[in-house]
Amino acid sequence: MGKVKKSDIMEILDSYDKSDITIATLGSHTALHILRGAKQEGFKTAVVCEKGKEVPYERFGVADEFIFVDEYKDIVKEEVQEKLRSLNAIVVPHGSFVAYAGLSNVEDKFNVPMFGNRDILRWEAERDKEREMITKAEIRMPNKYDKPEDIDKAVMVKFPGARGGQGYFICSSFDEFNEKIDEMKARDWITDDDVKDAHIEEYVCGTNFCIHYFYSALNDEVEVLGMDSRYETNIDGIVRIPAQDQIEANLSPSYVVSGNHPVVIRESLLPKVFENGDKLVESAKELVAPGMNGPFCLQCLVNDDREIVIFEMSARIDGGTNSFMNGSAYSYIQFGEEMSMGRRISREIKNAIAQDKLDVIIT
Secondary structure, three states: OOOOOOOHHHHHHHHHHHHEEEEEEEOOHHHHHHHHHHOOOOOEEEEEOOOOHHHHHOOOOOEEEEEEEHHHHHOOOOHHHHHHHHHHHHEOHHHHHHHOHHHHHHOOOOOEEEEHHHHHHHHHHHHHHHHHHHHHOOOOOOOOOEEEEEEHOOOEOOOOOOOOOOOOOOOOHHHHHHHHHHHHHHHOOOHHHHHOOOEEEEEEEOEEEEEEEEEEOOOEEEEEEEEEEEEEEEEEHHHHOHHHHHHHHHHOEEEEEEEEOOOOHHHHHHHHHEEEHHHHHHHHHHHOOOOOOOEEEEEEEEOOOEEEEEEEEEEOOHHHHHHHHHHHHHHHHOOOOOHHHHHHHHHHHHHHHOOOHHHHHEE
């Protein structure tokens, strides 16, 4: 089976009743404010859930329809797709959707209209593509090491895909790299295939900001919607232990994201924040048209020279947007009302329907 064609998706979209659109997503990641935001903008909502995982969507009252599956990856089964199409559904992809459904399935088998650019999802999943897009935009990234034997100072080692930091580690030599690889494999956090694809980059010491942008293809404008910082286990637990006890405990740091908190960046850095967003959008347009098209995130560290160093991007809604479900300092300045990223997506869909331009924002 070949790639899902935009023309086929447009045919499905043409058959929809535009006055009765449902916003749908997978029950995980950022589904709560995607669905809540859709209801705020007047849409019906649907969530695809494994049995037992519907509790938050039921208890918070954000879903009108529940589509139950045995496993999340079953969202690509034909009967689930038929149900979504029968609801006039536009699906909002997020990190869990891509991880569970499988990137190839999203590209080749998922014949349901999706918000944003489905072709860009591979550019965040493959580290070399991600680096190409960011460096083409002339945005500062940590230096990359081609092979572990070259490690000569502190580096961060990462692995492909949307895995919320699982298996990431810091090391300073080839021997330490091998030790930590064995440790991560013993915990079943990485596989031999992951090791081949290990991405090794300079460790930048600084404060963490995950900057959430929205590119409106309708307005050709980049908005800064909010920022968060991550709670990561067990590194955040380790730093609460006195240094001497840390050494005695002999704990290996890991960077699995367990939560997020909202932050603001010093105002003098905002021009650079906007510049990075603008540059990445232009780079994405050239490399994988129509480009970012909706929410994206640049994860960065600010060092003591007040330099913003980008170490990762999300080319869709990022989990840190959960930190501003009722809006952020920045979305309030922009809109003067509660504006989560989920609501901003539905606002764009509503505007596209009103302007008869759904083809601009859907793939």
